[in-house]
Amino acid sequence: MAGVECSAFSEDGEYFGYSGADGKLKVWETESGILSQEYTPNLHLSSPCTCLTWVASRNSVSPRKKKKRKSAEHGSETDTLALGTMSGNLLLYSVAHGSMVCQLEGGHSSAVNHVAWSRGSNLFSCDDKHIVEWSVADSSVKSKWKVGTERVTCLLVLSDSNSLLAAGCTIGLWDVPSQKLVRRFTGHASEVTSLTLIPGAESYFISAAKNDRLLSAWSLSSRSQDKNSVASFVMEDVATCVSLCSTDVTSVVAVTRSGVLHLYKHQLNGKCSKPLKPRVTVQIASDTGQSQGKDAVLPIPILAARKQGSNILIAHGSSIFLSFETICPRGPEKVLCLVRRDPRENVASKDGVISKVKVPETSDNVEYVSHTAAVVMSAKRGKKLKSDVPMEERLDNLSLTKQETGSHEPPRSDSMAHLLMQGLHSKDKRILQSVLMRNDPVLISNTVTRLSLQCTVPLIKELVTLIQGKTVVSKIAVLWLKAVIRSHAGQLMANPDVRDTLSPVLGLVETRLGLLAPLSRLRGRLDLLVDQIEESNKGNVAGDLGESLLVFQDQGNSDEGSEIEDIALGSESEDHWEELSDVDMDEEVEAEEEGEPGEVDMSV
Known part of the structure; x- marks a missing residue:
């Protein structure tokens, strides 16, 4: 329940208390609409406020004041806020x-979870399993008992101060002195967030649940043993604030989550079979002055309301710009739309009127005077001082020509932590990207260590989204998630919602582990192929180195050599031919002499 917004009007409607997600307590004066007090409790970030209620306490009076005013024996009552915290x-x-x-x-x-008080009774509080009765005068626990297995979310002290209503999904009536359950009411499907008592002879009370768009009325009469509600009030959204005033007719005021107010008027007398509809629905809008534009009317949400007789005191706007107003809806209109000025414009106009900032008045005749320039006095008294300063000296004095010699320092971890918390609170994508895209492990560790506990779960949600993205972004997000788990492991183990938040990451890890074995085998095969290709390339390079890389042939020398060879071969062949012809003639003469037959004529 960290960072819960809770608010309430005081018993007389003079003050309005509010505690937001930042853990700060703010108190407004409803008559003037001024934020009178703002208080920051210790450990407001690690142990913020979870609930609040108004208590009327008595101040002790000194003996001197008793002599002066004898009637004030027990002191005067002062408005006090009782705040429940995350630490208990x-x-x-x-x-x-x-x-x-x-x-x-x-x-x-x-x-x-809730704090309850009624005039003439002690202070009661509850957690998930126990109810505690406090003695404020002694600052001690008066009694404590266990409710049961059901989680308790809301309490209501009845007017007799001996009975108490404790609600979860069901509502139980407890006897405080004996600490026993007297009666149980059933009918809500979700946890009850509000219990309001209707005083009268036939006592009734109204309850509102977390996800129910209706209010349920229950009878506390001892004669009626009905466990179901006797009447129901229909709304357009979930109720966040309920107030009522019981006269002849019970008037119930309910403020919804969307900032709309419903007014019901009904006399509770027995069981009502049909759901009751609101008599009047009140909405507030701001006129921007652009009647022709699409966004001419902007809604102003109603945060809380209090029924005071025939009037209704409402608080509308936001926790920063809050306004108070008393309205009295009358007439046959079922829907009442009030047009009001935007509270932010009112604050801006007030700041403009009450501002203490004085702007210096300067004329157009401004002269630049330097300590090195000589001031020339004119002869006449009516003329101003004149100075002639070179442009180069003006630039030197303005430090426009000086170069920055210092190097840019790396971002500090404390500034990065503040920037990250600002980005998580405003959900600005640019701020988150500028911080989370840094992959320095030391910077990441120091930044995560300086984060507040409320920012841990939103940071994990952002990191889970980044891990499911691209490879580089996922790698950086894993470094951040590792640092968060290392630094805030204790808080994460105590938070049951972290398991659902990290379930996408666990599913992604299981999927990638299933693909790890096939990818490892594929990588091994690819490494073998790459090694073989590299070895073959090395062999080809070595073979090419054994042959000649370049062959050069001189064309001029080769032609001359061939001609010389031809001439030499020609002379040798002619001499040889002549020798062969002489030898052949000698052989023929010798053959004739020996009487060898010559050629035979085949024609004979």
Whole structure:
């Protein structure tokens, strides 16, 4: 329940208390609409406020004041805020003193879900399993008992101060002195967030649940043993604030989550079979002055309301720009739309009127005077001082020509932590990308260590989204997630919602582990192929180196050599031919002499 927004009007409607996600307590004066007090409790980030209620406490009076005013024996009542925290402690803040006056400890070991008080009774608080009754005067636990297996989310102290309503998904009526369950009411499907008592002879109370778009009325009469609701009030959204006033006709005011107010008027007398519809629905809008534009009318949400007789005190706007107004809806209109000026414009106009900033008045005749320039006095008294300063000296004095010699320092981890918290709170993608895209392990570790506990779960959600993205972004996001788990392991183990947040990452890890073995085999085969290709390329290069890389032939020398060879061969052949012819003639003569037959004529 960290970072829960809770608010309430005081018993007389004079003050309005609000505690937001930042853990700060703010108190407004409803009559003037001024933020009168703002208080930051200790450990407001690690142990923020989870619930609050108004308590009327008595101040002790000194003996001197008793002599002067004998009628004030027990002191005067002051408005006090009782705050339940995430650590299980209760804080009492006094509006008169403007500070924390008491801290109640030892009652709860877990977060306080609700605090209840009624005039003439003690202070009650509850966690998931226990109800604690506190003695504010002694700052101690008066009684404590276990409710059961169901989680308790809301309490209501009845007017007799001996009965208490404790609600989860069901509502139980407890007897405080005996700490026994007297009666149980059933009918809600989700956890109850609000219980409001309707005083009268036939006592009734109204409840609102977390996801129910209706209010349920229940009877506390001992004669009626009905466990179901006797009436229901229909709404357009979930109720966040309920207030009522019981006269002849019970008037119920409910503020929804969308910022709309519903007014119901009904006399509860027995069981009502049909759901009751609102008599009047009130909405507030701001006129921007652009009647022709599509966004001419902007809605202003109603945060809380309090029924005061025939009037309704409402708080509308936001936690920063909050306005208060008393309205009295009358007439036959079922839908009442109020057009109001935007509170932000009112604050801007007030700042312009009350601003203490004085702007220096300067004329157009401004002269630049340097300590090195000589001031020339004119002869006449009516003329101003004149100076002639070169442009180069002006630029030197303005440091426009100086070069920055210092190098840019790396970003500091504390500034990065503040920037990251700002980005997570505003959900600005540019800020988150500028921080989360840094892959320095030391910077990441120091930044994560300086983060507040409320920013851990939103940071994990952003990192889970980045891990499912591209390879480089996923690699950097894994470094951040590793640092978050190492630094905030204790908080993550105690938070049951982290498992659902990290389930996409666990599924992604299991999928990639299933692909790890095939990818490893494929990588091994590719490495073998690459090695073989490299070896073959080395062999081809070695073979090419054994042959001649370049052959050169001189064309001129080869032609001359061939001619010389031809001439030499020609002379040798002619001489040889002549020798052969002489030999042949000698052989023929010898053959004739020996009487060898010559050629035979085949024609004979």
